Amino acid sequence: MFMGVTMSWFLVLKSLHAVCIISHLSVSSAESYPCIQKLCSNEKCDPNPNMCASSKGCFSERQEFEDSGMNNALEQKGCSEDSCTDLAFSATLGKCRTFRYDRRCCYTKRCNKELIQVPPLSSEPNGVECPACYSERGSCRQVSLKCTGEETMCVNIIGRGIDTERIPH
Incomplete structure (x- = not known):
């Protein structure tokens, strides 16, 4: 009888070990999905954006610098190489000069296609x-x-300042 109980525990532990390995493999092999990839300057973008494949997430970010009523905007979309973190902030840099930034992350197919606006x-x-x-x-x-x-x-x-040579005009 004692031997049967020992065998049962051995089989249970072996089964649990197999379940742990299968669970680990299914969680660590994340699905890859396409994200929009583009760079825009002052609303001028390539009309045919590229796609990239990601298993970490897609992102959209927008930066706006306003200086005495002149607004310069830079928007970028793409695949996250690392884990993506949402972030939004603003900074007043002096009289009539502000900087605003918004980065949004998402985790589905082409989820970063929508235009984002920085908060007023x-x-x-x-x-x-x-x-x-x-x-x-x-x-x-x-x-x-x-x-x-x-x-x-x-x-x-x-x-x-940024290198404007890589931004579409």
Whole structure:
């Protein structure tokens, strides 16, 4: 009798081991699906976007930089090489200069085909003030900036413009 119980547990453990291996293989072999792949500048895009294959997800992202009423937009769609994370934020860079960004992830066939819009900026002051300085020449005079909406942190960013040679015109 004792021997029969031991055999049963052995068979149960062997069966559980087989179930674990099969489950692992079915979960780790993710289905691949196509995503729209394109780059646009100021709403000018290639009329025939490419496709890419992904098992991590598709993404759509949009960046808008506004400077004294002039709006420059960059939109990109494609396949995520790593896990995709949604992210949206805005930054006021000084008087009449704003940057807005929105990245959305999705996980089905061609799910990134829709146009995305960055959320509008709030004009409601929130009580936070930050030192601000924006210059394309390397030096500027710092001013106090009254933050609005969800912009509640002061950050120091130093950057360079993008290479417009790779963007369709």
